[in-house]
Structure formats: C-alpha cells, structure tokens
Amino acid sequence: MKLIQIKNITKVYEMGEEKLYALRGVNLDIEKNEYIAIMGPSGSGKSTLMNIIGCLDTPTSGDYILNGKDVHDMDDDELAVIRNKEIGFVFQTFNLLPRSDSLHNVELPLIYSGVSRAERIQRAEEALINVGLRDRMKHKPNELSGGQRQRVSVARALVNHPSLILADEPTGNLDTKTGEEIMALFKELNNNGNTIIIVTHEEDIAMHANRIVKIRDGEIESDITSK
C-alpha cells in the first residue's frame, strides 16, 4: 500500500523580481515499511522536499497524499495535527528542549495530542527503554552525549506511533561510531515495520537504505531500489 504519493510537486520562492525554483515537478511514491534515503548536494532541493514531506511546508503546486490524506492544501493547524500524528522527526541538531529532561522531551508529542498524564509517562518511558535509555530519563540534553541525545529524539519521533519517520542528516553531528549505532537503530525500527526516510548527502549513510533517491536542481536524478 502506498504511504506517500507525490505528484508533480513544485516549490517556487519569489525573491523580489526573481523566481527561484527549488522543486521543478517531483514525482515520488513511497510504500509502507520502505527504508529510503534522499540524497543530493546542498541547493539541490532535498531540504525543500523533506520539509514538504514532513508537512512543515506546502508545495506551490502539485498533489501530496500522505497515508490517504490530501495534505497539499491544508492550513497551519491541520498540518500541525498531521505532523503530530503521522510524522516523527529526527534532526541533525537533535532539536530537544534544553530545559526539559529526556522524559519530558519524549512526552511532548503526546501532550500536543492530548494524551492523559499517566498514559503519557508510561508510553514515553517505553519509548526511551526501546532506544536503550532506561537510566537516562531524568537527564537534561546537556547531561547526555550526542548519541544519547539522538536516541532521545528517536524516542520522541516514535512515541506517537507515526506512519513515517523522517530523519534529516541524523548522523551529521555524530562521530562515525555513534553514527553507525544510530543507523543500526533505524535498521531495527525498519525491521519492526516502520517507514523511514533519511535525508543525507553522505553516500555510506545512504547505503543503509533499501532505496536511494538522488535529487539535483529540483528534479529527481535517479531512483534505485537495491534490495
């Protein structure tokens, strides 16, 4: 079953008189439980595509259907609900709330979906245990290593059982060894049935995925399924 259907999407930024084409008609279908890497040099439009897939931004034209829902013309608040329920973000810079401990950071998506406190804590604890942070629940981000921080953000991405995990350069701020650990975690999540999209410019990170989509100048250059 198709999780994502992207049809002829464009994104145009108007810089005064000039029009900047970030995406020039992208078509992309993603099945459930795929593990896909989106690659491209900087300025290729991969970040724009990721923002649109992540419902952080809307396309200028074209259709985007996520999990059966037409999202290309939703307003801000509707998109917020979609992000909350359907998408789990993992960022390069972790993007955790600095003043909150791991548990609260992981609880956050559940707070926004109105889950009761007791259930929230139970689910957040489970998610943290799943990423191997059983004894780091009351630690604040600055008391954790980079790898641990990224695990917290993976736990946060997973806690609301999204249909899609969207990781933007998840190993960009980690050393090779820790990066490999995180990639192993993603592999495990994929094996457990999660759909994962990784945006990266590193060839060896992309090699972990089963399918690699390369973008250049706002268009898909290649789309290769390896396994």
Added chain:
Amino acid sequence: MNFFLEIKENILISYKAIIAHKMRSFLATLGIVIGITAVTLMQTAIEGINRAFESSIAAVGADVLYVQKFEWFGNEDFEVYRNRKDITMQQYEYLKNNSMTADAVCPTVGTSQTVKYGSLDLESVFIIGSTDEYQRTLSVNVDDGRFFTAKESEGAYPVCMIGMDVKNAFFQNVDPVGKDIKIGSYSFRILGVLEKQGSMLGLFSLDNRVIIPIERFFKIFGTKRSLSINVKAMDVKNLDETKEEISSIMRKVRKVPLGKRNDFGVNQQSAFRDTYDQLTSLIKIIGLLITSLSLVVGSVGIANIMFVSVKERTKEIGIRKAIGAKRRTILMQFLVESTVICLLGGIIGLSISFPISLLINAFVLPTAMPLWVVVLGIFISLMFGVLSGFFPAYNAAKMDPVESLRYE
C-alpha cells in the same frame, strides 16, 4: 487537546522559563509590582478615609438639623451673608414651641477657654452652653454620672458635663463626678462624663469639651452671640418635612418677606456627605489615573520582555510546531507565561501593600484592605498579563516552522 491540560502544561512551561531567567523575570514584573502596590494601597487609603469620615459624621447625627446663621457649605457672595441677623434665644423658644415634628430642640453656643482643676490646667477647651435637651440631640451617651436637668439648665446652675479628654487630663484615677473645675474664675460642679467620641475627620477632638447650662454661659460670656439651634427630628425618614417646617417657622419669626431667600441656614449631615463625596470622587479619579499609569508602564515592560523571550525561543517554537503544536497552543503558551509573570507581580505587590496597610491602620488612620481590593489586584494583574502578552504571543504563534527551526 484538552483546554485545562493545556493550561496546566503551559503553567509548567512558564514556570521553567521564569526560573531559567530569574533576574529578567523579576525586573519585568517590577512595574506590575509597583502598579499593584499603588492601586491596592490607594484603595485601602480611600477605604480608611471613608471609615474615618463615617465615624466622624456619626457625631453630627443623621437625624439632626442645625439651624444657624450661615449655611455650612454656602457658595454665594459674601454680600449675601454680611447683613444676616443673629439667631437669638427668643427665636429658639418660638421654634421650640411651634414645631410639631421635632423630638428635641436645644440652643447651643460655644467658646474656647482654659479649664483648671486644682493646680492643673487645660488650654483651648471648647465650652458649650446648652439646655438639658442637648443630650437628646447629641448622639452620645453619658459614661458616668448624669446630664443636667431642665431645672438646673433654666436656673443657670454652676454645673457641667465634661468630655473624655478633660477627664483624662484631670482625673486619672479619681471619679470626677462631684468635683469642681474652674472656667476662667468661675467654679463648676461636674455632674457627668460623656462617652468618648473620637475626632472630627482627624482634625480636632470631640472629647475636648465642657458643657454648661446656656443661661450660665450667657452670664459669664455675655449674650451677644449667634446661636446654633439643634433640632432632632422625630423620624429620620421625615427629615425633609421637618426641615421644611423649621424653615417656615424661622422665616416667620425672623420676618423674612415672601419671595426672599432664607437669611439663615438649616444644615444637616448630608451637606457634609455631599461635599465629602465631591472631594473624594475627584481624589479617586486622580488616584486611579496615576496608579493605572504605573500599571501601563509595567505592562509595557512585560510586553518588551515577552518580545525578547519569543525571539530568543524561536528555535523552541520551531521544535514545538514540528512536533505538533498548533498556533493556538503556542499563543496560549506565551499568554500564560506573561499572565503568570503579571500574576506573580500582583501577588508580590499585594504582599507588599498588605503589611503597609496594617502600618497605616496602626499609625495613621483606621483602615483595612478589603477583600475586594485583593480580588481587584489579582484581576488587574491577570488582565494586564493577557494584554501585554498578546502581541508577543501572536508573533510566536504565526512563526513559520521551517524558518524557526533553522534559527540559531
């Protein structure tokens, strides 16, 4: 998302934000602290003045009319008053004999004298000459002894009633009844002591006085004085009728021609009240303006800090939005934060002004911070919290998630 859950969560968030920036939050809230302190103290002071006024005005008596040569709060030219004739004993007697609605009528006349007892003396005591009916027109009881009788009054007996201040000056541990005091070189036997009455608007004491029979007063101080006639109405509800009746009797006895205005005043407590209300409503308005100005300045300070706080937390707003916070949720988060800051300011303000109100009560005038002032203080700080937080919060709510995530 459940509204109360949201509020609770937001209070927690703002608590963290405030704790993280203690000094900044404290400075931000200072304006509100000062504003709320000013507002509540102002109201407490007005309450105190009101109470002082009420207890003072009680001495004037709500059911008593004072027939005098002049009105208390007249505002006509001096010309109108200059040629008015004195009010005499003859007019008093005529009034007393002809009034149907008066319960008690008495003439009073007063002067200020030094009073002596043995080797002690007390300066500037108010000496009042009146009749036995004075006590009935006066809203005060006899604390010790008795008031003089009609016979003693008409017979110009050398007897007197003393106020509490006089008693305290001369008779610390002795019963004053039966003792003799001297006014000038004349001796008076004390018959009784009047109950303590306090002071008139905090200006002069109502207890620093001696009351003697009016006939005796005339013998010592002469008769060339205008009287004040106190008339106690039978029923306070019919005070206006009594006033009408007295006016017409006085016009008759003073031979005021038809069509001319009264050449005397019939004064009553409400004259005081009206003047007082005029005066205090002005003070209240000015006070309100000044104190609300300080609140406005305070809320500008809070708005300023909130703008900084929103800017500084752009990244946090981006994260929250990426994770699923709606515009409204972000709006609420910052509104709650500014409201919590203002509310803290209000509570600090109240905890400053409450002890001060106790000090005022102890040393300046009897007052207490009424509950409604506390409620008002809390309400105002809530209101200013929402007001000063709205624009910063709105700014935060409409931030673009992509751009704010990119913000460093």
